[in-house]
Amino acid sequence: MLLECDTCSAVVKAEVLISYVDENPYDWVDSTQYTFCKCPQCHSPILASQEYGMSAGEIDWSSPIKIYPANLFYINPVIPFKILDSLKECIQCYKSGSFTATVIMCRRTLEGFCIEKGVKEKNLDRAIKKLKEEGAINE
Helix, strand or coil: CEEEECCCCEEEECEEEEEEEECCCCCCCCCEEEEEEECCCCCCEEEEEEEEEEECCEEEECCCEEEECCCCCCCCCCCCHHHHHHHHHHHHHHHCCCHHHHHHHHHHHHHHHHHHCCCCCCCHHHHHHHHHHHCCCCC
16 A cells, blocks of 8 residues: 655555454445555554545545545645645645755745736735735735
8 A cells, every 4th residue: 555654755555554444334335444554664653544436437445545644734625726736746845855846836836826816916025915905815
């Protein structure tokens, strides 16, 4: 099972220790599998979940989603898709230690937010000040 280890800052083939399937007694397709794993490199614990359902025309378990340790970053689900890609890339750059690229992607995310809010200023400092004046952001 491929999962991201926060301690190693890498995607690893996690060693499965035990799995538990939480079956819905009224609808077997509505089941969740919880898998307790450990990182093969640093031995840190990882807990993942998978949903049972249709995938590529077949009924199977979904790709695993790491639920412990919790992600370091929370991404609000209402963020527009145009901004979301830049934000996710910013987080990936940070996790990989590419800090210059992180700053660049952070700026791109902020510029996208300004455009999404209708601010046409080319200078990011002035655009942020305008957003504050309009009440779209606070201190």
